[in-house]
């Protein structure tokens with residue numbers, strides 16, 4: 001059975017209620033030249049417990065700070081997606097740009 005990740009904004013409070021979710025922050029490191037991914041970093045951060053509507057609402061507010069947030073309701077996992085420019089480039093991009 002494959003994992004089914006849904007966009008957080010499509011997940012209702014009732015689906016998350018009385019559960020504890022593991023939280024994984026996924027940061028896509030992008031090439032300075034082409035803007036495409038170089039590699040991805042995943043880091044587990046503090047788990048979130050959704051007991052009350054207030055917890056759910058707080059999560060929705062927190063989600064706005066990220067590029068996107070997805071929830072896996074089978075595994076009880078939340079994924080916070082972001083991107084970053086680490087000041088690195090693809091070797092092929094350097095070659096491509098040095099030709100110009």
Ligand SMILES: [Zn+2]
Pocket residue numbers: 031032033034035036089090093
């Ligand atoms: Zn590149």
